[in-house]
Amino acid sequence: MAxxxxxxxxxxxxxxxxxxTLSERHGDAVERIPTxxxxxxxLAVNGLAVDSxxxxxxxxxxxLREAIHAAAxxxxxxxxxxxxxxxxxxDCSAQxxxxxxxxxxxxxxxxxxxxxxxxxxxxxxxxDAISIIxxxxxxxxxxxxxxxxxxxxxxxxxxxxRKWCDMNTCGNRQKKARFNANQRKKTRSAE
Numbered sequence: 001m002a003x004x005x006x007x008x009x010x011x012x013x014x015x016x017x018x019x020x021t022l023s024e025r026h027g028d029a030v031e032r033i034p035t036x037x038x039x040x041x042x043l044a045v046n047g048l049a050v051d052s053x054x055x056x057x058x059x060x061x062x063x064l065r066e067a068i069h070a071a072a073x074x075x076x077x078x079x080x081x082x083x084x085x086x087x088x089x090x091d092c093s094a095q096x097x098x099x100x101x102x103x104x105x106x107x108x109x110x111x112x113x114x115x116x117x118x119x120x121x122x123x124x125x126x127x128d129a130i131s132i133i134x135x136x137x138x139x140x141x142x143x144x145x146x147x148x149x150x151x152x153x154x155x156x157x158x159x160x161x162r163k164w165c166d167m168n169t170c171g172n173r174q175k176k177a178r179f180n181a182n183q184r185k186k187t188r189s190a191e
Contacts, residue, residue, distance in 0.1 A: 096123020
């Protein structure tokens with residue numbers, strides 16, 4: 001029987017969605033890419049299909065993920081970017097040979113080289129992180145208000161006041177906890 005893996009948390013922004021492959025960083029951490037094959041799955045879901053992945057490439061992907069998370073977190077709290085994280089992001093961005101192509105439907109798609117597809121995919125993710133952290137896109141980096149999550153996410157809401165990385169997970173969990181606490185207070189005061 002195949003091992004059951006946690007579902008991917010998919011967002012609209014590639015780089016911050018990639019950092020979501022490790023969630024609940026300040027609680028019981030959930031690794032969503034525990035195997036090379038799972039990284040292949042995540043890349044495919046995000047339009048960066050590759051044929052295979054080695055353990056070394058998975059390690060590189062996780063290193064990039066943590067570098068993006070560290071840099072995005074620093075940017076969100078307006079702190080200095082960690083030099084080691086910047087170096088990893090820049091190295092991954094520079095080593096890929098991905099090309100943006102235009103589909104007949106008018107969409108951008110990525111074409112990866114056949115020689116080092118995982119590195120190409122990681123370069124696309126790193127380039128996306130660079131554009132967000134550098135402030136080149138309309139939105140702002142923020143941290144999830146969930147005390148167990150605190151994931152960096154890219155807020156493109158009109159007011160730029162989003163509190164949760166994902167309303168369906170962290171937001172609902174926090175609202176449910178608040179509701180239950182209020183119900184307990186009402187029960188106690190009625191006694």
